[in-house]
Amino acid sequence: MRRSLWTALFALCASSAVQAQILPPLTPPYSIVFDRSAGVGDFEVYNVKLDGTNEVNLTNLAGDQLWPTCSPDGKQIAFYFNGPQSDIYVMNRDGTGLVNVTSTAAFGENEREPNWSPTGKFIAYLSNINGGGIDIVAPDGTNYARVFSNSASLTASAPSVSPDGKRIAFAGSTPGVGTAIYTVRLDGTGLTQVTFPPAGFFDGHPDWSPDTKRIAFARFTGAIFDIWVARSNGSAEWPLTATADFEAFPAWSPDGRLITYCRRPGYSAPWEVWVMRSDGAFQASVGVLGQHPDFCVDKSLLKIK
Numbered sequence: 001m002r003r004s005l006w007t008a009l010f011a012l013c014a015s016s017a018v019q020a021q022i023l024p025p026l027t028p029p030y031s032i033v034f035d036r037s038a039g040v041g042d043f044e045v046y047n048v049k050l051d052g053t054n055e056v057n058l059t060n061l062a063g064d065q066l067w068p069t070c071s072p073d074g075k076q077i078a079f080y081f082n083g084p085q086s087d088i089y090v091m092n093r094d095g096t097g098l099v100n101v102t103s104t105a106a107f108g109e110n111e112r113e114p115n116w117s118p119t120g121k122f123i124a125y126l127s128n129i130n131g132g133g134i135d136i137v138a139p140d141g142t143n144y145a146r147v148f149s150n151s152a153s154l155t156a157s158a159p160s161v162s163p164d165g166k167r168i169a170f171a172g173s174t175p176g177v178g179t180a181i182y183t184v185r186l187d188g189t190g191l192t193q194v195t196f197p198p199a200g201f202f203d204g205h206p207d208w209s210p211d212t213k214r215i216a217f218a219r220f221t222g223a224i225f226d227i228w229v230a231r232s233n234g235s236a237e238w239p240l241t242a243t244a245d246f247e248a249f250p251a252w253s254p255d256g257r258l259i260t261y262c263r264r265p266g267y268s269a270p271w272e273v274w275v276m277r278s279d280g281a282f283q284a285s286v287g288v289l290g291q292h293p294d295f296c297v298d299k300s301l302l303k304i305k
Contacts, residue, residue, distance in 0.1 A: 029297060029298050030050060030253055030254075030258075030295045030296060030297060030298055031047055031048060031049050031050065031054075031295075031296050031298045032047070032048055032049075032050065032260055032273060032275075032286065032293050032294065032295060032296065033045060033046065033047050033058070033068040033069075033070055033077055033293065033294050033296050034046055034048070034068065034273055034288070034290035034291060034292055034293040034294070035065060035066045035067065035068060035079070035290060035291060035292050036288075036289055036290040036291065041064055042064065043064040043065055043066045044057055044058075044059045044060055044061070044064075044065050045057075045058045045059045045065045045066075045068045045077065045079050045095075046058060046288070046290060047093075047296065048273070048286065048288050049298075050275065050286060051286075051287075052285075052286050052287030052288055055288055056095075057095075058077065058091070058093075058094070058095035059079070059081075059091075059095060060095075061081070061083060062083060063081060063082050063083035064080075064081070064082040064083075065079050065080065065081050065082075065089075066079065066080045066082075066112075066292060067079055067080045067112065067113050067114055067292045068292065068294055069114050069115050069116045069123070069294050070093075070116060070294050070295065070296035070297070071116050071120060071139070072116065072117075072118050072119070072120045072254070072297070073120065073297065074093060074296045074297030074298065075092065075093055076090055076091065076092055076093060076139065077090070077091055077092075077093060077296070078090045078101070078114040078116055078123050078139070079091075079114065080111070080112040080113065080114060080125075081100075085109070086109070086110040086111060086112060087100050087101075087102040087103060087111050088100075088101050088102045088111045088112075088114045088123060088125050088137070089101065090123075090139055093296070099140075099141070100141070101123070101137055101138075101139065101140065101141040102125070102127075102137060102141070103141065109127075109128060109129055110126075110127070110128045111125050111126065111127045111128075111129075111135070112125065112126050113125055113126045113157065113158055113159065115159050115160050115161055116139075116161070117136075117161040117165045118161065118162075118163040118164075118165065118208075118210070118254075119161075119163075119164070119165035120139075121138065121165060122136045122137060122138050122139070122143065122161075122165075123136065123137055123138075123139060124136050124147070124159040124160075124161050124168055125137070125159065126156065126157060126158075126159065127146075130146070130149070131149055131150055132149075132150040132155070132156075133146055133147070133148045133149040133150045133156055134146075134147045134148040134156050134159045134168060134170060134184075135147065136186070145186075146188075147168055147184065147186055147187075147188055148168070148170070148184050148188055148191075149188075152175075153174055153175075154172045154173070154174055154182075155172065155173045155174075156170045156171070156172055156173075156182075157170060157171045157173070157204065158170055158171045158204055158205050158206060160206045160207045160208055160215070161208070162183070162208050162212050162232075163208055163209075163210050163211070163212050164212060165186075166185065166186060167183045167184060167185055167186070167190070168183065168184055168186070169181060169182070169183045169194065169206040169207075169208060169215050169232075170182055170183075170184070170206065171203060171204040171205065171206060171217075172193075173202075178197060178199070178200075178201070178202045179197070179202035179203055179204060180193055180194070180195045180196060180197055180202070180203050181193075181194045181195040181203050181204075181206045181215060181217050181230065182194060183215075183232065192233075192234065193234060194206075194215060194230050194231075194232060194233075194234040195215075195217065195219075195228075195230050195234070195237055196234075196237075197219060200222050201219055201220055201221055201222060202219070202220050203217050203218070203219050203220075203228070204217065204218050204220075204248075205217055205218040205248055205249050205250060207250050207251050207252050207259075208232070208252065209229075209232075209252050209256055209278070210252060210253075210254060210255065210256040211256060212232060213231060213232055214229050214230065214231060214232060215229065215230050215231075215232050216228070216229050216240070216250040216251075216252060216259055217229075217230065217250065218247065218248040218249065218250065218261075219239075224244065224245065224246050224247075225246045225247055225248045226239050226240075226241045226242060226243075226247055227239070227240045227241045227247045227248075227250050227259070227261055227276075227280075228240060239280075240259070240276065240279070240280035241261075241276075241280060241283065243263075244265075245263050245264060245265050245266075246263065246264050246265070246266070246267070247261055247262065247263045247274075248261065248262055248271075249261055249262045249271075249291060249292050249293060251293055251294045251295060252278065252295075253278075253295045254295060254297060256278060257277065257278055258275055258276070258277060258278060258295070259275070259276055259277075259278050260273060260274065260275050260286075260293040260294070260295060261273075261274055261275075261276070261293065262274065262290070262291050262292075262293065263285075270289045271289065271290060271291040272285055272286075272288070272289055272290070273285070273286040273287075273288050273289070273290045273291075273293050274286060
């Protein structure tokens with residue numbers, strides 16, 4: 001039987017020896033945004049508290065809305081909207097104020113997989129324009145720039161901006177070789193390979209730790225996906241999960257103490273949103289189905305003095 005998040009928390013709190021090691025306060029000031037399909041396609045963006053309550057559909061629009069990413073202040077959410085065109089949109093936390101921030105002119109142009117910079121200054125995303133690559137844009141749709149251009153030897157996916165806003169991690173695929181995690185500076189220089197998957201394995205879905213020292217990612221191990229962590233300088237890597245299930249889409253909490261991710265027992269099963277401590281301990285289900293989770297600061301849970 002899967003443990004709920006709060007069942008696991010209270011069981012862990014029962015021991016005073018470990019109480020200091022968990023994540024005070026008992027109710028962290030976060031909720032989780034994620035996307036989920038209501039049927040065949042029709043993906044929409046939801047918000048839920050860490051205990052699985054107060055699930056809210058934030059989009060409920062025609063077309064697919066995927067890959068939600070929260071602004072650092074928790075006030076806005078960016079996401080991919082495959083509606084009239086495939087663009088990056090920004091909305092208020094309650095689903096109002098929808099704005100297209102990429103607004104490409106030609107049908108068939110595609111911007112997807114947004115990731116909000118922890119500095120709040122820009123959103124990184126994938127684009128198929130001009131050969132494809134990683135682009136950035138300000139949350140109001142200005143200051144567009146190309147960071148990394150795809151080539152015959154390396155194609156990018158799943159960008160993640162470093163906490164200081166100076167580098168972007170991404171999954172880079174090389175034909176005939178595989179997929180590993182790389183980082184690159186905002187000006188396109190300093191390309192660095194961070195992970196080195198064995199033959200037949202591949203890495204994806206990177207996300208930076210708030211201290212910039214580590215990058216969480218999903219590794220396909222030949223049969224399943226697990227969540228791994230690597231030092232951002234590429235000097236070491238290690239697993240956080242080692243179950244018989246599939247685990248993917250990790251995202252670090254802003255304080256670095258938690259990682260949310262998705263888990264499912266097989267290819268045909270739906271993804272479920274989970275949370276664990278950032279050292280891999282205390283893995284528990286939030287209790288909702290969904291994918292591409294991200295933490296949002298929840299102002300209603302903060303004690304403002």
